[in-house]
Amino acid sequence: MALFLGLISGTSMDAIDAALADFDTSPLSLLAASAVPFEPELKSRISALVDAPERVSLDEIGQIDVAVAQAFARSALQLIHEAGVASAAVSAIGCHGQTLRHRTDLPIPFTWQIGDPNTLAELTGLTVVADFRRRDIAAGGQGAPLLPVFHDQVFRSDHEDRVILNLGGIANVTMLKRGAMVSGFDTGPANRLLDAWISRHRSDSFDRGGVWAGTGRCDPALLAELMDEPYLKQQPPKSTGRELFNLAWLDTRLGGVDRSPQDVQATLLEYTAATVAADVRRYAPDAAVYACGGGAHNAALLAALARRLAPNRVATTAALGLDPDYVEAIAFGWFARRTLAGLSSNAPSVTGARGPRLLGGIYRSGA
Numbered sequence: 001m002a003l004f005l006g007l008i009s010g011t012s013m014d015a016i017d018a019a020l021a022d023f024d025t026s027p028l029s030l031l032a033a034s035a036v037p038f039e040p041e042l043k044s045r046i047s048a049l050v051d052a053p054e055r056v057s058l059d060e061i062g063q064i065d066v067a068v069a070q071a072f073a074r075s076a077l078q079l080i081h082e083a084g085v086a087s088a089a090v091s092a093i094g095c096h097g098q099t100l101r102h103r104t105d106l107p108i109p110f111t112w113q114i115g116d117p118n119t120l121a122e123l124t125g126l127t128v129v130a131d132f133r134r135r136d137i138a139a140g141g142q143g144a145p146l147l148p149v150f151h152d153q154v155f156r157s158d159h160e161d162r163v164i165l166n167l168g169g170i171a172n173v174t175m176l177k178r179g180a181m182v183s184g185f186d187t188g189p190a191n192r193l194l195d196a197w198i199s200r201h202r203s204d205s206f207d208r209g210g211v212w213a214g215t216g217r218c219d220p221a222l223l224a225e226l227m228d229e230p231y232l233k234q235q236p237p238k239s240t241g242r243e244l245f246n247l248a249w250l251d252t253r254l255g256g257v258d259r260s261p262q263d264v265q266a267t268l269l270e271y272t273a274a275t276v277a278a279d280v281r282r283y284a285p286d287a288a289v290y291a292c293g294g295g296a297h298n299a300a301l302l303a304a305l306a307r308r309l310a311p312n313r314v315a316t317t318a319a320l321g322l323d324p325d326y327v328e329a330i331a332f333g334w335f336a337r338r339t340l341a342g343l344s345s346n347a348p349s350v351t352g353a354r355g356p357r358l359l360g361g362i363y364r365s366g367a
Contacts, residue, residue, distance in 0.1 A: 001022045001024055001089065002022060002023045002024040002091060002337060003020060003021070003022055003031070003085065003089055003090045003091055004020075004021060004023060004090070004091055004092055004093070004094060004333035004334065004336050004337050005018065005019070005020045005021075005076055005079065005080070005090055005092075005093045005094070005126075005333055006018070006019045006021070006093075006094045006095075006096075006328075006329040006330055006331060006332035006333030006334070006335075006336070007072050007075065007076060007093060007094070007095040007096065007097075007115075007329060007332065008095075008096035008097075008328050008329050008332055009038070009068075009072075009096075009097070009098040009115075010168040010169055010293070010294075010328065011099065011168055011169025011170055011191075011192055011241060011242055012168060012169040012191050012192065012195055012206075012294060013038065013043060013046060013047065013050075013098065014035075014037065014195075014205065014206070014294065015035040015036055015037045015038070016035070016036045016037075016038065016071060016072055016075045017033070017034075017035050017325070017326060017328060017329040018033065018034050018035075018036070018075045018076060018079045018329055019032075019033040019079075019326040019329035019330045019333060020032045020033070020079055020080065020083050020085065020090070020333075021330050021333050021334070023333075023334060023337055027154065027321060028154065028330070028334075030322070030323065030326065030330060031083050031085070032079055032082055032083035032085075033079070033323065033325070033326040033329065034075065034078065034079050034082070035325065036071075036074075036075045036078070038071060039071070042064070042067055042068070042071060045060070045064050045067075046064060046068070046098060049061060049064060049100055050100060050101075050242065051246070053100075053101075061114075064114065065114040065115065065116045066116050066119050068097065068098050068114050068115040068116075069115045069116040069117070069118075069119035069120045069123070070119060070123065072095060072097075072115050072120055073119070073120050073123035073124050076093055076120075076124050076126075077123075077124060087124070087125060087126060090126055091127070091336075091337070091340070092126060092127040092128065092129055092336045092337070092340060093120065093124060093126050093127070093128045093129070093333075093336065094128075094129050094130075094132075094332035094333045094334070094335050094336030094337075094339075094360070095115060095117060095120055095128055095129070095130045095332065096113060096130075096132060096328075096332045097113035097114055097115030097117075097130060097131075098113060098114050098115055099111070099112070099113050099241065100112045100113065100114055101241075101243060102133075102143070102144065102239065102240075102241040102243065103243060104137065104142050104143065104144075104239055105244075109137055109143075110134070110137065111133045111134055111137055111143045111144070113130075113131065113133065115130070117129075117130035117131070117361065117363045118363055120363070121363040121364070121365055124365075125365050125366070126365050127340075127362065127363065127364050127365045128336075128362075128363040128365075129335065129336035129339045129340065129360040129361070129362055129363070130360055130361060130363065131360055131361045132146060132332070132335055132345070132359040132360045133146065133359075135346075135357045135358070135359050135360075136346045136351050136353045136357055136359065139346075139353040139354045139355065139357050140352060140353055140354045141237065141346060141348065141351030141352050141353030141354075142185075142237050142238065142239040142350075142351045142352055143239065143351065144172070144186065144239035144351070145166070145172040145174070145184055145185065145186060145239065145350065145351075146331075146335070146345070146346065146351075146359070147164075147166060147172070147174065147184075147327070147328060147331050148164075148174040148182050148183070148184035148347050148350045149182070149345055149346065149347045149350075150327075150330075150331040150334050150335070151164040151174040151176065151182070151184075152174070152176060152182040152347070153334070154320075154322065155174075155176060155290070155317070155320055155322075156176045156182075157176070157178070158178065160178075160287070160288050161175075161176065161177045161178055161284055161286050161287035161288070162176040162287055162288055162289075162290060163175055163176070163280050163284050163287045163288070163289045163290070164176065164290055164292065164317065164327075165276060165289050165290065165291045165292070165305075166190075166291075166292055166293045166327070166328065167190040167191065167272075167291055167292070167293040167294065167295025167296055167298070167301070168190055168191060168293040168294060168295070168328070169189070169190060169191050169192035169195070169241075169242060170186050170188070170189060170190055170192060170240060170241055170242075170245070171186065171187045171188060171189065171190035171272060171275070171276055171295070172184060172185065172186045172187060172239075173185065173187055173276065173279060173280065173283075174350075175283050175284045175287070176287075177284055177287065181349045182347055182349060182350065183236065183283070183349055183350055184236075184347075184350045185236040185237055185238050185239065185279075185350065186238060186239045186240045186241075187232075187275050187276050187279045188229070188231065188232060188240065188245065188271075188272070188275040188276075189245040189268075189271070189272060189275075190272050190276075190293070190295045191206065191293075191294055191295050191298075192242055192245050192246070193245055193246075193247075193250055193268045193271070193272075194206070194207055194213070194265065194268050194269060194272070194298075195207075196246065196247050196250075197247070197250070197261070197264060197265055197268060198212060198265060200247065200261075201261040206294070207265060207269075207298070208297075209297065209298060209299045209300060210269055210298045210299060210300025210301050211300070212262060212265055213262070213265040213266045213268070213269040213300055214266070214300050215262045215266075216260060216261075216262030216263040216264070216265055216266035216267075217262075217263050217266055218263070218266045218267045218269075218270040219259060219263050219264070219266075219267045222253070222254070222257075222259065222263075222264070222267045223267050223270055223271060223274065225253050225255075226253055226267070226268075226271045227271070227274065227275070231244060232275060232278075236350075236352075237350060237351050237352035239351075250264075250268075269298075269300060269301055269304060270304055272295075272301060272304075273301060273304035273305045273307075273308055274308065276305060277305060277308035277309050280309060280312075281309070286312070287312065288312060288313035288314075288315070289305065289309060289312060289313065289314045289315070290315055290316060290317045290319060290320055291305075291314070291315070291316050291317070291324060292316065292317045292322075292324035292325075292327040292328075293324065293325075293327070293328070294325070296316045296317075296324040296325075297324075302314060302316075335359060335360065336360070338359075339358060339359060339360045339362065340362065342358065343358070344356035344357055344358055344359070345357075345358070345359040345360075346359055
């Protein structure tokens with residue numbers, strides 16, 4: 001067996017996703033998986049780092065870096081225990097960490113993920129591979145999305161063109177067209193604005209199933225204003241994050257016009273569907289679309305996508321044999337395996353990097 005454990009907390013910061021997979025089987029075997037929410041205090045501290053960095057001290061950043069690693073370690077050890085697997089049987093942990101900033105739009109581009117891998121290695125006693133994005137950026141790439149290489153490995157078909165759609169805080173697509181090199185990019189927001197808006201107006205952290213959005217009506221004028229965002233007109237390679245798509249961005253586009261919160265939520269849902277569908281129609285018009293990530297559970301969002309992409313198939317990666325909740329976590333275990341084998345993990349055709357690169361630093365267990 002080749003057991004690797006992948007760990008990630010996405011843009012939405014809703015939980016630490018962990019997945020233990022055996023990559024020696026064909027297809028790969030997912031042995032165990034979990035989604036463990038951050039403790040409320042730690043989540044609040046991370047959110048303050050992301051949303052109001054000017055108010056946070058360097059001491060706070062340093063401590064949260066370690067605290068996040070401690071939380072990741074607890075999730076990893078708990079999953080290994082629940083799987084009934086000896087720790088020694090796990091070859092390594094591939095840890096994405098928690099993104100604080102992703103700014104490829106600056107004169108000196110950078111990305112920053114926290115979750116100290118030294119602490120993670122010490123607490124788990126396992127080799128850790130971490131910091132996957134920065135080498136790609138150093139090579140002139142976007143550092144995102146990274147998953148298309150993994151999608152290409154496990155989801156490519158000889159029988160149909162496919163788009164793998166990751167609906168996290170940000171939506172990104174992987175284009176798997178027959179006879180063509182893999183491509184992909186961030187299309188725009190997925191859950192990020194939906195979660196932030198419902199959190200402002202209700203005691204909910206997300207709109208389960210899109211039910212609240214269903215009580216409102218899409219505002220065509222607001223949708224048109226949102227669709228005028230310059231990022232949407234950029235050519236790939238491109239990536240984005242909550243640094244752009246946030247409540248301040250949305251408030252500017254609302255322009256002080258009085259709208260019901262439900263109508264705004266309905267419009268935001270349609271905005272995600274419209275931006276994804278536009279890019280699928282442009283770059284892979286005949287493809288079937290398979291969604292993963294938290295947004296794959298938003299029935300209203302998938303219905304909106306299906307309506308805009310008809311007659312193309314819209315389903316989740318469960319139809320392809322992989323749980324949509326854990327595709328990302330599995331992928332980072334796979335990246336760890338690639339790095340330890342001395343193999344590249346980026347796709348220059350996706351990120352725009354100058355060439356293939358070995359991603360991630362290696363933090364060995366033990367002395």
